[in-house]
Amino acid sequence: AQTVTQSQPEMSVQEAETVTLSCTYDTSESNYYLFWYKQPPSRQMILVIRQEAYKQQNATENRFSVNFQKAAKSFSLKISDSQLGDTAMYFCASLTGTASKLTFGTGTRLQVTL
Amino acid sequence: EAGVVQSPRYKIIEKKQPVAFWCNPISGHNTLYWYLQNLGQGPELLIRYENEEAVDDSQLPKDRFSAERLKGVDSTLKIQPAELGDSAVYLCASSRWGGHTGELFFGEGSRLTVL
Numbered sequence: 001a002q003t004v005t006q007s008q009p010e011m012s013v014q015e016a017e018t019v020t021l022s023c024t025y026d027t028s029e030s031n032y033y034l035f036w037y038k039q040p041p042s043r044q045m046i047l048v049i050r051q052e053a054y055k056q057q058n059a060t061e062n063r064f065s066v067n068f069q070k071a072a073k074s075f076s077l078k079i080s081d082s083q084l085g086d087t088a089m090y091f092c093a094s095l096t097g098t099a100s101k102l103t104f105g106t107g108t109r110l111q112v113t114l
Numbered sequence: 115e116a117g118v119v120q121s122p123r124y125k126i127i128e129k130k131q132p133v134a135f136w137c138n139p140i141s142g143h144n145t146l147y148w149y150l151q152n153l154g155q156g157p158e159l160l161i162r163y164e165n166e167e168a169v170d171d172s173q174l175p176k177d178r179f180s181a182e183r184l185k186g187v188d189s190t191l192k193i194q195p196a197e198l199g200d201s202a203v204y205l206c207a208s209s210r211w212g213g214h215t216g217e218l219f220f221g222e223g224s225r226l227t228v229l
Contacts, residue, residue: 004156009154033215033216035216042222043222044117044118044219044220044221044222044223045157045205045207045220046220047216047217047218050215050216050217091156091157093156093216095216100162100170101159101162101170102157102159102216102218104156104157104158105156106154106155106156107154107155107156
């Protein structure tokens, strides 16, 4: 069984600053993927960034990057130069090859302030 | 490219009444998902379709929930009868074959309130 844990229910960051959202996961599979999804208020959830477990290099998408610590089963998201539009719920999720099912964490509500 | 379309966006019903939600996935996406999102929680999978076949419905409460995906395109999720605890957001998502890359495209959701 997969589990995903997000221990920060809420976070706040000032515009243009950097924030890191934490996520830990647990899986017995050797082949899996990790994701961060963003859910803005009253809007659909979208994929922010994806990491394949077999890749050692941390994924980066513009201002979003991850710190993937495989041995520690940790997968944090760093948002640089935060913008007001980054205000949203952020969900960490895992996917194993055998299950083909995304398992989500409980989410972190990020508020970007002026 | 049009996104995943869900309706209705909001629904308020009395307990024991039936309710149905509709989803139109992105064109060409063979895999369709229904997720349940309770307040303050992450989405939980209810059912996954590959074309018209339900390949994972292990989390669907079959005593009151049903789903169908006729012709492998649109899908309907039904609850009958609804209970107070069913108040939640029902998300539909779609992906290309199997969703093995993990990139799901979500609709805006249908928010259900059961009184």
